[in-house]
Amino acid sequence: MSSSRNTHVGKGDPGSLKLIATLSFAGLLSGLIIVLAYETTLPTITAYKAKVLEEAVFKVLPGVTSMQRLVYRDRALTVNDQVQKGDEAIFSGFDASGRLVGYAIPGAGPGFQDTIRLLYGYIPEQRKISGMEILESRETPGLGDKIYKDPAFVANFESLSVDPEIRAIKKGKPKAASDIDAITGATISSKAVVRIINEANRLWLPRLEQASGPEAER
Amino acid sequence: MAKHKEDLHQEFIKGIWRDNPVFVQVLGMCPMLAVTNTAVNALAMGAATFFVLVGSSFLVSSLRLWIPRQVRISTYIIIIATFVTVTDFTLEALVPKIHKELGAFIPLIVVNCMILGRQEAFASRNSVRLAVMDALGMAAGFLFALLSLGTVREILGEGKLFGFSLFGPDFEPWVIMILPPGGFLTLGLLLLFFSWVKERKQRLEQRLTQLESEAQ
């Protein structure tokens, strides 16, 4: 059946023009269908993604009812809804009266299995973290996935001081205001979450302080 | 006419049992192992593959007289890839959570050798009716295999079936079952089980014919 061996023996040997024409036609048609499917589904997909992000922001910043996307560029934070590659973006959350409550800061870093992506709320006035939500992780089911499945672990981040630095400590040991309970059996995943937040803090807290001038106000 | 009908029936049935793409042909192992950690994921993957396989078989069989042999594989791949991409977008819009869990494995249906194999071995040289029946059978067989794997893994791995808890909150999950090794283990044991059933059946039939010839 091998075609390459039989090509010159075949009776109706099609010229290369026909081959090219067939493939081009197939490609053209395929492209058309794909574009059609893409255009039809795009609004739903974008809306869902925005909803997921908004829910996450509202979750990590309690009391927030509206948000803005801020991009850090040229040592300043500016409101910018246009998503661009390489953007360093955070989200500011406002309560019903339009007052700035805090910022939702995304972070990412290596976990036990794969990159963990998370979002956490930060309230500058109190220098406290107000909540943490894991957006993406492939941690071990039953152990590492407790970083988002275990409510007790997630509750650790619901009013957590950022000074001097967050640490994951074994359960039952004395703790400072900036310490959390590590998950038994998943120390590496717990410490990964803490490390990601600490790194994001080191990056963003100075920027927020420096930019807390008029641009960050609404 | 009666014979023709039987043929159609035969083409459908063979994919489910005798030539099952997974348990007999051992094709399409990548999605088989990767996304069967829960029954729902297995079902979604099976449904996506079902759509792609039946659609491509239909198109390939209808166009088989117009596709030059020299470029047939590339044409099949274009057809399959189109269906896969459409499925990918549709799933992302309709069931975003499942789409996220299946991740890269939806686009990877393109390289599922079971699908290309059916085009090359069957759809490209049979009538549309036969090709569609064959595709339906093979896709159903693949779905059946995915579901059996997903069911076993979800029951043992999480104590649930289609997300419903079966044993209450105190169930101790078998973590290995949701991890890749659990996929390999379950697949191996299922292959073992099905070939055991097959062998047993064959031996019984042999005994039966032997007894019959002795009785005569």
Next chain:
Amino acid sequence: MKPKETRLQLQAAPLLKQNMTTGQTMRDVLLALLPATLAGLWYFGLGALLVLLCSIAGAMLTEWIFSPADSRFERLSDYTALLTGLLLGLTLPPALPLWMAFIGGAAAIGLGKLIWGGMGQNLFNPALVGRAFLLATFPIAMTTWSPQTGPADFFQISASNLAAPFMQAAYDGVSAATPLGLMKFEQQSTALWALVSGNTSGCIGETSGLLLLLGGLYLLLRRDLDWRIPAGILGSAALFSAVLYILDPIKFPGPLFSIFSGGLLLGAIYMATDPVTSPLTPRGAWIFAVGIGLLVILIRIYGGFPEGVMYAILLMNAATPLIDRYTQPRVFGKGIKNQ
């Protein structure tokens, strides 16, 4: 068999037979394990005994079910399933739910031995396959260590032992880290005498270094094991950890701690020496043993787990066919280059 009047006996080689049979060797190993097993029961009480029994029952029942009907007694009577079950049981935490021990025994024989074609065909040590399966399946139960109860509370069974099948275990609350866990996560060392006598928490059969060595000595005198394997493992592990210890005595444990902590002695004497899964040639045995010793220390210090004996042995098991292939002795008269 042979007619009485025949004077001339015809027999195929081998003509000289040793007394060593599979059953005899297995009995020796069981006997050698007895002191360490009793010590484990002394330290951990009735619960540990039940864990051992369940693991043995799982192993023997699986062997029974999947053997052809006419050779069941024969297969069970060579003690291999019993030994596999016991070895697995000795590597389990004493407070493990009994149903998990049973499943472990079944997995050890089913996945570790029968699937490969039965005795002598398996690539990996069956007991360790069972343990690896359990560790991957029930990671929390397999790494929760209970403190020693001692002989006074012999009849006190931990609540987690009695968890209903397929249900989670309720732990009594007090858990104790193993010496290796203490070393890895808290940089805390354990007194050497406690390690040698077995007065620490850990798996049922691994705590008492002294009694494990005693059993090893017995096996050595009975010539049931290849001395190169334990010698190579312990030697290379000691050497490697000594080098690290000299580089940084605070961060790394010393060689004696490395040898007597965790399951190294149990693994080196009773598991790595399994004749089926270790190389046949003396040179191969050395390579195999040194490989295990280095891997154990590497995993303990740089890996995610505090203990690495199981994975080290399984990895080198996988390399055994390759080692055998490259260490084959030269056939007489062949393969030498002239000049």
